[in-house]
Amino acid sequence: MIQKIEVLVADVDMTLSSKGSPLPKITIQALKELHDKNVKIGLATGREITEMEKTKGIFWNLGFEFDFVIGMNGGMIYDRNLNKSFTMDMLSVKEMKEVLTFLMPIILEKKVSVNVEGNQLRNVMNISDDLLDMAKRKNILLIDKTGDIDGFCEKPVYKFLFRTDPETTQLIRDQVEEQYKGKYQTIKTFPGTIELMYSGFSKGRGLEMYCEWNQIHLEDTIAFGDNENDNSLLLTSGWGVCLKDGNPNTKALADDITDYDCLDGGVGHYIFDHILFFSCILYYSCTPI
Structure with missing residues (x-):
């Protein structure tokens, strides 16, 4: 445990x-x-940083806003206190069409659900129940462009999201790696979902940039995550913690695992049991919780 x-x-x-x-x-x-x-x-999310992410403190009734947000799996950073931001380049329409054309045989045969993030583009191929649930939560209208590459690729975006079964997921990952030789990365974010974006970005790199901006040592940071796209975050931080119900591979590389799962407040319990209690004893001369 970091001190x-x-x-x-x-x-x-x-x-x-x-x-x-x-x-x-x-x-x-x-x-x-x-x-x-x-x-x-701070927050570290795979999502694009919008006003919704910047105002999570209000949404969650915290009484304060988060100091920073790492978005787009490290492709975006927002520092509230410095009023400083970083945003990765978007995939061009030409690149989008090239990727979809290459993967279209798999998409059509396996009925892979495809959507994107960036430029408020709501075009979708093979609308799935998962996508419908997402649209309902965010109150957005999806536009079916199944099989229509030109219609789908209207504007540049940050990333593709593919939803399918584990076998097809691995096939897409292997094909992308072989075809593009590291130009793009594929990242598993949820069970059955992988994202494709430019290589060179990660949540861990996002944390490094935030600490560089604020002259903070990485060894003085703690991070929580649950899945593959959090791996770099846990490895980069001074102390990386995986949720009890997290991905087995993420658990294996974490420094510690919470005693409670996400729904039971695993992060909150861990903070009280390992951080606030510990810091009270060593630094604050307060009554341990």
């Missing part, structure tokens, strides 16, 4: 909360107490 914490950063979906759900009460209380001790608190 000094200046920054806490956590993945959102299935780490802090289930998709679109409120934070568990114990996690709200824990984050408030850390915030009162001047620990910088």
